[in-house]
Amino acid sequence: MANFNPRMNRVRLYWMLQLLGWGGFAFVNIFFASLSQGISAVQLWAFVVLAAFYLISTHAMRHVVKSYGWFKMGIFRLLVQTILALLALSVVNVLAQILINLAFGTLNPNEDFRSLVIAVNLFVSFLYYAFWFLLYFLFHFLDNYNNSLKYEAKINEIRLNHLKSQLNPHFIFNALNSVRALVDEDPEKAKSAITRISNMLRFSLMMDKKQVIDFADELSTVKDYLALESIRFEERLEVIYQVEEEAFGYKIPPMMLQTIVENGIKHGISNLVKGGLIEIKCREGLQEELYIQVKNSGYLNPNSFKSQKEGAGHGIENTRQRLKLLYGDQASFRIFNSGNQFVITEIKIPKQRVTLE
Structure with a gap:
């Protein structure tokens, strides 16, 4: 029987969700773009690369969160740092979108550099990253809570067995004393x-x-x-x-x-x-x-x-x-x-x- 490794299972689940989530993001964008105006192979690959950037950037953010112990912070500090991180990721994402469009020849300077378009892209990026953070934090806290419950139950079981084991010699002594x-x-x-x-x-x-x-x-x-x-x-x-x-x-x-x-x-x-x-x-x-x-x-x-x-x-x-x-x-x-x-x-x-x- 193969050894069960909880940590390996969590890593595998993380990558599966990452690939499914951002892969679904690329699929939905490609699907609706093809319905509205048709889509070329170049535009298709531009969406795929953008989804890949989301995946890489969120994974890098996960590394920062784990490396610097964000989950050990107080709630106020965690909230402030999360908002700042979301803003920074959104700005980087908008720059990445411009570079991706430039690389694939789909950049429209007259349209893509308008203040309203940039603001909308920032807001949409912020929403995507906020949703990812929410899911990641929720998964982490639920996983930790579940592990805490299992740990507490195991400790209680050990204590309970210890208490029961105390009774046996005590009971045997009293019973033998009665018949002596x-x-x-x-x-x-x-x-x-x-x-x-x-x-x-x-x-x-x-x-x-x-x-x-x-x-x-x-x-x-x-x-x-x-x-x-x-x-x-x-x-x-x-x-x-x-x-x-x-x-x-x-x-x-x-x-x-x-x-x-x-x-x-x-x-x-x-x-x-x-x-x-x-x-x-x-x-x-x-x-x-x-x-x-x-x-x-x-x-x-x-x-x-x-x-x-x-x-x-x-x-x-x-x-x-x-x-x-x-x-x-x-x-x-x-x-x-x-x-x-x-x-x-x-x-x-x-x-x-x-x-x-």
Whole structure:
């Protein structure tokens, strides 16, 4: 397979447009001249040479623009220099037309040197060059804008993959920690726990390269995780699910709900002697968005939350960043205390996600 060279493709496109544009200019002039008064071979070649001069002069101007970094200038300076360049090119073009007519013997001194004719030629030349500048600048800015979008999307994809890769060892550690205490106390429960861990690891590996997954798949993993934690906490953990049917029509980032629930277990319930409650509510909003609420027993200490946010990036801050990368301002996240006994985490996700390509 031939190597793809974006720069070579842009150069080829530039020359193709140059040749088509100024070739079309020559064709149109020859066509209308032949309709009005007929055209000789000498006049035909005069039009071709004039088109060639337009091509050469615009290419030379392109070289000046690129060499002196016009695109890095401020808008006012760029506008002034562009107008001056257009005027200079127009004057040179009018002189070139006189020389071309002189060389081909088509010069009419009584007509071509009239002030009105010269002024019209200057104005027409100015319009042609202005149109070329407009197209060239527009192409340049659109090309740069497209490249910037692709670059930003690629950077976001790299950051997103990095965030997801952070979750796997964090999740594995917590899952193994849950089963460790059961190995000696209850081997049968330990076997059941290991089976659930195996299911969760399989899911984690399968979902590793996906940006979003079906809500049903994520919820199934969360249920495995909470079943595993119920073995460890026994009667100290109460789990309630309130999931509307419409929620299963959505896709969410993999391990997102799992991370929130895990955070509630680790920082909330595990610190309480009597254990506590995990309640998961999911519903569809009026504007086709999914609302996820995880309520857990415990209390959110602002100082500990701040230290977590400035730390390795796991848990809450990881979830914030992933939502921002995938959905921008279309998603929302908040976590707050509900009295002194519960912490509530709320997430809103749009049905149509922003795609990173």
